[in-house]
Amino acid sequence: MSGSTxxxxxxxxxQTSGQSGAAGATAAGGATMSKADxxxxxxxxxxxxxxxxxxxxxxxxSQSAEVKTYAQQMIDDHTKGLQEVxxxxxxxxxxxxxxxxxxxxAMSAKLxxxxxxxxxxxxxxxxxxxxxxxxxxxxxxxxxSAKDADVKGLATKMMPTVEQHLKAAQQMxxxxxxxxxxx
Numbered sequence: 001m002s003g004s005t006x007x008x009x010x011x012x013x014x015q016t017s018g019q020s021g022a023a024g025a026t027a028a029g030g031a032t033m034s035k036a037d038x039x040x041x042x043x044x045x046x047x048x049x050x051x052x053x054x055x056x057x058x059x060x061x062s063q064s065a066e067v068k069t070y071a072q073q074m075i076d077d078h079t080k081g082l083q084e085v086x087x088x089x090x091x092x093x094x095x096x097x098x099x100x101x102x103x104x105x106a107m108s109a110k111l112x113x114x115x116x117x118x119x120x121x122x123x124x125x126x127x128x129x130x131x132x133x134x135x136x137x138x139x140x141x142x143x144x145s146a147k148d149a150d151v152k153g154l155a156t157k158m159m160p161t162v163e164q165h166l167k168a169a170q171q172m173x174x175x176x177x178x179x180x181x182x183x
Contacts, residue, residue, distance in 0.1 A: 037148040
């Protein structure tokens with residue numbers, strides 16, 4: 001939607017089924033896309049969905065204004081990122097997951113059980129530092145090895161935002177106090 005050509009409209013009519021997409025990518029119009037590129041798109045969607053989910057949790061559970069501000073930025077930026085991933089996926093005929101995978105559900109469930117400073121430390125450690133290191137590695141991999149130009153371009157476009165999120169998380173007091181994840 002942001003600066004893309006009319007390619008997004010081409011795959012729209014192929015997305016009529018109500019599948020969750022959690023099982024894998026379906027390539028209605030994207031038969032030429034490699035499995036690795038399809039997985040890259042799916043992984044980018046999952047990372048964005050997880051950040052949104054954890055950010056919403058932080059909005060409701062954190063008592064730190066600083067953590068809540070960071071969480072709101074995660075919700076805003078990753079919602080935008082997810083929309084960009086959805087636009088590319090739709091153009092390529094890829095059905096994205098609609099709910100978190102087991103790994104990310106477990107991360108959210110663990111966070112949901114915490115409160116106060118313990119929540120803030122864990123959120124900044126997991127949702128701030130660890131998940132953005134994971135996202136950075138994922139984007140770097142897609143930037144380097146994706147064969148599809150749109151997948152590669154999406155990874156390149158998202159990289160500065162993820163780097164900024166990681167740096168901000170590493171500098172947060174909640175990420176440093178009581179954890180070893182400050183770097």
